[in-house]
Amino acid sequence: MRCGFIIVVEDSQQPSTQQIFQNLSKPYSATGWPSFGVFVRNGVESISTYKWMAGNSGVIDYVHAEEFESSKISDLFYSWWLKVSSKTEDLICHPSLKESLIAVASKSNADPQLLFFDQASSILLPKLNISWKEAIAIRLAPLVFEVMESSPEILSPHPAIVKITREITGCFHENFDIRGVGNKDIAIAVRTACLIRYLSLANASGNLESSLASLLDNLSPRSPAIIRQLSSVSDRLLNISERAKAA
Amino acid sequence: MTSNRHLQLINPEEQFQEQVWEQSGDLIVDPNSVKAKIYFFLHWASSGAAKLVLPNGSILPVTLSYDTDEAEPSCLWLELPKNSSSGFGSLQVATVVISIFKATYRLRANVVDRDQFCLFISLPDSLEVLGARNFPRHEIKAERNHPLKRANWVSKNGQRFEITIESIGLKTLNFMSVDFQISEGEVGEIKLGSFTTEAKCVKTTNGNIICEWLISDSEYHKFFEIYASVSFPKLRTRTFYSGDDVFALYKNSGYFGQFGKADAFKPEIISTWNSLSVGHSYENVDYVTQDQELKPIGASSLTKAFVHGKTNYWAFHQLCALRREEEIDTTGLLYSWRAEYLLGLKEDCMALVWYRSRSRFIEKIYSKLARNRPDKIRLSPVHLVKGTLKVSENFKKSKSRVAEISFGEQIRHCTYSNSVVGGYGPKWLNTSGLLNCVFTLSDEDSSTLYTQEASNLLSTKGEGEGEFYFCYLNEKTDSGLDGAVVGESDRFCVFSKTSLMDLLASIEHGIAVAKRKKEIA
Numbered sequence: 098m099r100c101g102f103i104i105v106v107e108d109s110q111q112p113s114t115q116q117i118f119q120n121l122s123k124p125y126s127a128t129g130w131p132s133f134g135v136f137v138r139n140g141v142e143s144i145s146t147y148k149w150m151a152g153n154s155g156v157i158d159y160v161h162a163e164e165f166e167s168s169k170i171s172d173l174f175y176s177w178w179l180k181v182s183s184k185t186e187d188l189i190c191h192p193s194l195k196e197s198l199i200a201v202a203s204k205s206n207a208d209p210q211l212l213f214f215d216q217a218s219s220i221l222l223p224k225l226n227i228s229w230k231e232a233i234a235i236r237l238a239p240l241v242f243e244v245m246e247s248s249p250e251i252l253s254p255h256p257a258i259v260k261i262t263r264e265i266t267g268c269f270h271e272n273f274d275i276r277g278v279g280n281k282d283i284a285i286a287v288r289t290a291c292l293i294r295y296l297s298l299a300n301a302s303g304n305l306e307s308s309l310a311s312l313l314d315n316l317s318p319r320s321p322a323i324i325r326q327l328s329s330v331s332d333r334l335l336n337i338s339e340r341a342k343a344a
Numbered sequence: 345m346t347s348n349r350h351l352q353l354i355n356p357e358e359q360f361q362e363q364v365w366e367q368s369g370d371l372i373v374d375p376n377s378v379k380a381k382i383y384f385f386l387h388w389a390s391s392g393a394a395k396l397v398l399p400n401g402s403i404l405p406v407t408l409s410y411d412t413d414e415a416e417p418s419c420l421w422l423e424l425p426k427n428s429s430s431g432f433g434s435l436q437v438a439t440v441v442i443s444i445f446k447a448t449y450r451l452r453a454n455v456v457d458r459d460q461f462c463l464f465i466s467l468p469d470s471l472e473v474l475g476a477r478n479f480p481r482h483e484i485k486a487e488r489n490h491p492l493k494r495a496n497w498v499s500k501n502g503q504r505f506e507i508t509i510e511s512i513g514l515k516t517l518n519f520m521s522v523d524f525q526i527s528e529g530e531v532g533e534i535k536l537g538s539f540t541t542e543a544k545c546v547k548t549t550n551g552n553i554i555c556e557w558l559i560s561d562s563e564y565h566k567f568f569e570i571y572a573s574v575s576f577p578k579l580r581t582r583t584f585y586s587g588d589d590v591f592a593l594y595k596n597s598g599y600f601g602q603f604g605k606a607d608a609f610k611p612e613i614i615s616t617w618n619s620l621s622v623g624h625s626y627e628n629v630d631y632v633t634q635d636q637e638l639k640p641i642g643a644s645s646l647t648k649a650f651v652h653g654k655t656n657y658w659a660f661h662q663l664c665a666l667r668r669e670e671e672i673d674t675t676g677l678l679y680s681w682r683a684e685y686l687l688g689l690k691e692d693c694m695a696l697v698w699y700r701s702r703s704r705f706i707e708k709i710y711s712k713l714a715r716n717r718p719d720k721i722r723l724s725p726v727h728l729v730k731g732t733l734k735v736s737e738n739f740k741k742s743k744s745r746v747a748e749i750s751f752g753e754q755i756r757h758c759t760y761s762n763s764v765v766g767g768y769g770p771k772w773l774n775t776s777g778l779l780n781c782v783f784t785l786s787d788e789d790s791s792t793l794y795t796q797e798a799s800n801l802l803s804t805k806g807e808g809e810g811e812f813y814f815c816y817l818n819e820k821t822d823s824g825l826d827g828a829v830v831g832e833s834d835r836f837c838v839f840s841k842t843s844l845m846d847l848l849a850s851i852e853h854g855i856a857v858a859k860r861k862k863e864i865a
Contacts, residue, residue: 223415225413225414225415226413226415227415281412285413317457318419318456318457319457319459321411322414323413326418
């Protein structure tokens, strides 16, 4: 369950660079995951390669081999990484696909519960040991959970979405016990998603403040990291809730 | 989804090579540097050690960690071992010494919370560098029941006292004496197992005595055997095993595969090994690593192989290891004992090694280190050309200096002229013939000079022809060697003695990286 990243060197021989990239991408696309590539040239740029790249968003750069000798190689790889992570999120859940899922879940883009979940995720996730792929999964989880309840067949063409959110939505089904939020036997991404869901349900029922107070009761340096970090953002969460109510 | 992942703590820009090279006494106050070093320790905590220094000076081994649920630690945890009977007392400020890859730091931090077995401390504002890359010292713990735990001190007037060894180092010995006094400067004899040598007391504190070894060069290899039995318990001298066993090890590891059929020369090779070992040799040392069942699983050699002026050049060579993923640590010993052997020598020597860049592990421990320490380590990409040299009929011996080195019953000849250095014999000293070699210490090589030095060596030996490796910095087609072929080794590193502690740190880090990769895979 991984994205592919393929570096192909142009050598003017058969099979072509494009064919090599397409062939190596197949095992990834078969599992629902995108793959990305960088083409490396030894000589002058090829117009046909540029034309092909224009129609294939998977190839993110076309560089001269000398760039690998440069001291800026780490910057180059970092720029590729940024492109890969943002494109992966778009490809796994394109905005238009997200809109369709929202419609199927009979929600609106402005659904307060979804909005709170998304905003709380943005605040809390950077504080915790959560990878970019897990962050995508957490943001998608409430929507996927709703769609799986109502029309699971809608998700069958999107195995990657189901795979990355499976563990989280599983815990949503089991009505995760919020007292287990510090239990390290459960992945931090799953616990975080369940905590944010718990808070968004509390927000929807008007009990956010008391729920936060209960979670943060007896807070100390010994408390689980997720609770300590929640404490550092609790005022912002209450603000979001207040502003939403005022709007 | 993963838990306990903390790889992201390390900034790619803050890798090992940038982390551990400060000098003793440096105080690190830059918040980013302090953070980077703490994170570096946390990243490699299983390869490091942390000790809490209590106000009364006693030391508690602790585990330094943090809550891995956090993207970055907001506080640190100091945990006592589960079976510990000690407590933290009422500490308000914790002083902690952390060691990682031969670098040691002291930090002080406020205690923000506590329970019975754990102190929660804030992140420190500064780090003090302590004893950076001092000589290695190895503790002999009481519970190990080590045969060397008890030894004897014999004073100049012949009185014999039992002592309890605390730790053994390449330069010093630390022991406890209960029923007698030794004054600083006093010289006596230490009887350590079957080894006896003189030592001089350099420091005494409440019955804890530090003595400096007074070991002659001729005794050094015997001392190192004792030292290795403590510091590298899985290491044995090559003579511990039969020649057949060691030959089988080299063969099964694929070592001979690179150098043609060795089977035909097996009796000669084993006979050479036996003759090199007669009476032990300070100049040629071979060790073998063993597994749990005491079977040999790796071997490596160290040889005083070349001479240039007053400087001896020792070669790291002939390393082989069976592929055993579970024995990664043991493989590391094959690299580290050689550096430690040289560190303990009185002479200010140099070390050199030829190796293949194909191995990422070796590239990491040698090449990456060399690129970061260009002042102490010379790294050259090379072409090793092997072939037979016939001494020309018109050859006249040059004014090159020739030196002899004896190994057991065997003699090796070395020569040098300006920056060109060569050595020859005994045959099978290195089974690939690599040490029959001529190379340059400058940035220029020359086939003519190489041929001259090699001819010199052959003439000194009274031989008309011989097989040589010529080590070129640039690709050469005119080596003058018959049947010339290019060898697989394409890197050549020359280490100053002062870089060998850095090399030990690099080996330790390389092994930790290999183990981490295995865990991830």
